Amino acid sequence: MAATSSRQPKIIVLDDDPTGSQTVHSCLLLTRWDVDTLRIGLADAAPIMFVLTNTRSLTPEDATHVTREVCQNLKIAIAAENIQEFMIVSRSDSTLRGHYPIETDAIAEELGGFDAHFLVPAFFEGGRFTKASVHYLVVNGVPTPVHETEFAKDSVFGYTHSYLPDYVAEKTKGRIPADKVERFLLSDIRAGSRQRLQRLHDNQCCVVDAENQGDLNQFAADILAVAAMGKRFLFRSAASILTALAKLPPQPIAAAEMSKYMRSPKAGVAIVGSHVKKTTEQLENLLKAANTVPVEIEVARLLADSAQSELLKQEALAQVYQAHAQGKTAVVFTSRQELVFEDITTRLAFGQSVSALLMAIVQELPNDIGFLISKGGITSNDVLSTGLNLPTARLLGQILAGCSVVKTPADHPRFPELPVVLFPGNVGDAQALATVYNRLAIGIS
Known part of the structure; x- marks a missing residue:
């Protein structure tokens, strides 16, 4: 087994609009992704950085092109800054709208070798949580499966499933069948997931439950521990997991x-x-x-x-x-x-x-x-x-x-x-x- 590293990896977020930073603070948001600008972000002292790709406003073809371009420049910038440990997050909407799996596919092809990619759409500040692999939005105080909300009817990114394995199958057009999606349930996360995470390979698709920030803090701690042993993970997420991965203290001004x-x-x-x-x-x-x-x-x-x-x-x-x-x-x-x-x-x-x-x-x-x-x-x-x-x-x-x-x-x-x-x-x-x-x-x- 590879030696464990104690260093915090740089969390590199490719954000499909600029609101994924809505749970963190004191870091850089980059609106450009040329190598020199990426190096500024990588060299910054904050443990997390955001590249604002704005791909949610683009066609699928343009979203793919932009994502590939960012990743290709990232490879150069990471080498130039001698970044040894990093983690990639494709940050998107907590109501499941966005170019999935287009963006995670492009990232995997350009920065390959991932053992798994995780769908983590929980965003507690916005009333979004996931339980038994069903994603919910709290509407007027009532937890509502997201496929029953206005967001599922989006004319560009509409969908018919709140049960995330079915959502994956729908969006991948059956390439990833629902029964091949790994489900990390609340009981799994709260009991600890390190051994299970170590067994993942070949960019396995996983969906993650979370009812509160404590769930994601636990899951992120397990992710970081296993990643330090050499496993490589990719995320398609909303904002709340970023808080846990970056491990930031409270913001300076209330x-x-x-x-x-x-x-x-x-x-x-x-x-x-x-x-x-x-x-x-x-x-x-x-x-x-x-x-x-x-x-x-x-x-x-x-x-x-x-x-x-x-x-x-x-x-x-x-x-x-x-x-x-x-x-x-x-x-x-x-x-x-x-x-x-x-x-x-x-x-x-x-x-x-x-x-x-x-x-x-x-x-x-x-x-x-x-x-x-x-x-x-x-x-x-x-x-x-x-x-x-x-x-x-x-x-x-x-x-x-x-x-x-x-x-x-x-x-x-x-x-x-x-x-x-x-x-x-x-x-x-x-x-x-x-x-x-x-x-x-x-x-x-």
Whole structure:
């Protein structure tokens, strides 16, 4: 048996939108994956790093290409930084939406030799847990199998099973039959899994139960112990397992006191792109909060004429600047009506057009805003990579369970040291967006 290492491996997370960091803090988020940028992340002192691939917004072909490119550059960067021990996580949605198994297949082919890959979709801060291999979402206090929720009806990533072995069989089109999926049940995890983990080989597909963070802390401890003996594991997960793998202490500033990070006592701006039902409810409540001003963008105008983009941008910015001059927070949001498209490719392309419009607005926001709230996973990724043009950003912590805050660097040409909230579309109760705003608005003079 190989000797056991006591060193903490570097946890390298390929995040299909930028919200997988929603349970950790004090690490780097990378929006680019050239070798030099990856080396910055690998050399950073934090035990975990995130590469924001944004693949959930891409076609399957483009998602595969991006994932392969990241892995190929990672091999070079890992060798250059002489990283001896690392672990790869393909972080995706806790409601089972995303390019599975496309991304884990690409990672396995490029960085091969994995003994197993684990599906760990639990995300406790968002009310998602897994029991008896069935994945649940707590809806209005009621644990509900995820295939019965709106997320299972997603027009791009829909599915029909909450029982994870059946989900795997469905998504792999039978390549991995349900009866060939290894199930790690609560009783297994709580009793300890090291001997079983040591027997895994040939990239065995495994699904993992978890009802609370203690379950994943136990499982991660076993994973790390067995990995230190030479076993190689790959993860397809939501965010909660990352907390356990990285073993981070509490964040430096408590969630309720995040206004301390504000660089200016002036009002901020919120950008809302997500269209899930929960976001719409949260938006309605945010607009009831004091000193907020609605700025609605009628994106249907883009369908009729793409040349409308510049006009929509100028109209929105005029309203934003007017609100800011009055000391109020402009809430920029896309119209809520559901548009119908002839196919998935057309829908994704339109989504990219809408995002480009939103990012053009972000780039021209008042340069003395006190904070920026970005609502929606894909929207948040684009805010960091395009709107703010950040190759890396430092994660400060969580302002609300599941909602990260990052800060731009001091040398940013337009928005230095700006706190930016990355708020997933499907996280929090109806008041959550208003709660985040109110925690920051305390710092407005």
